[in-house]
Amino acid sequence: xxxxxxxxxxxxxxxxxxxxxxxxxxxxxxxxxxxxxxxxxxxxxxxxxxxxxxxxxxxxxxxxxxxxxxxxxxxxxxxxxxxxxxxxxxxxxxxxxxxxxxxxxxxxxxxxxxxxxxxxxxxxxxxxxxxxxxxxxxxxxxxxxxxxxxxxxxxxxxxxxxxxxxxxxxxxxxxxxxxxxxxxxxxxxxxxxxxxxxxxxxx
Numbered sequence: 001x002x003x004x005x006x007x008x009x010x011x012x013x014x015x016x017x018x019x020x021x022x023x024x025x026x027x028x029x030x031x032x033x034x035x036x037x038x039x040x041x042x043x044x045x046x047x048x049x050x051x052x053x054x055x056x057x058x059x060x061x062x063x064x065x066x067x068x069x070x071x072x073x074x075x076x077x078x079x080x081x082x083x084x085x086x087x088x089x090x091x092x093x094x095x096x097x098x099x100x101x102x103x104x105x106x107x108x109x110x111x112x113x114x115x116x117x118x119x120x121x122x123x124x125x126x127x128x129x130x131x132x133x134x135x136x137x138x139x140x141x142x143x144x145x146x147x148x149x150x151x152x153x154x155x156x157x158x159x160x161x162x163x164x165x166x167x168x169x170x171x172x173x174x175x176x177x178x179x180x181x182x183x184x185x186x187x188x189x190x191x192x193x194x195x196x197x198x199x200x201x202x203x
Contacts, residue, residue: 006084021133023088025126029096035103037110049093060118062125066164067193070140070156072149079149081156084141090149091124113189121178125171132167139163 033042049061071083095118097111139159145152178185 021086021137023130027091027092029094031098032095033098035099059091061093062122064129065089074149080144080154084137086137088129088133090126128170136163
């Protein structure tokens with residue numbers, strides 16, 4: 001007996017074990033243009049991926065689909081999980097600036113800093129998802145019941161829902177923290193890159 005759950009999730013950049021849990025990822029890019037920071041900001045607002053839940057566009061987004069496959073074995077009226085595997089399929093959408101070579105150095109500096117932060121943010125969403133996929137797999141693999149598989153399957157579904165709720169909460173908490181710290185983080189990164197430029201390590 002096998003049951004498979006597919007649980008989709010969209011995690012976004014807020015404006016702006018021994019487990020076998022696995023993740024596959026793919027990247028796509030949306031083009032933006034402009035030579036000044038206000039032009040780039042406007043392009044991000046109007047061309048970034050749109051969230052159905054909010055109707056808002058964002059500089060980057062990560063679509064996650066969790067696939068949980070569970071095998072059950074029933075003997076003498078008692079059921080247990082014989083195998084459980086969890087995989088995550090991730091699609092990351094990031095901006096790509098087409099006018100970098102024509103822009104002034106200070107604009108390129110800010111963009112390079114922002115682009116790296118957007119990618120780091122989205123890949124942090126992937127790490128959160130992978131950690132919860134491991135937790136989910138560990139939690140249901142080997143689960144045992146005292147009756148038929150139908151009863152155990154309900155318990156497994158409840159455990160899946162519990163851990164996915166924790167996952168959603170962790171993703172939302174991460175976005176809140178990132179949003180609060182955005183300005184100070186970008187300024188810190190800019191100072192660091194300026195120091196590197198002055199030391200001749202960056203162009």
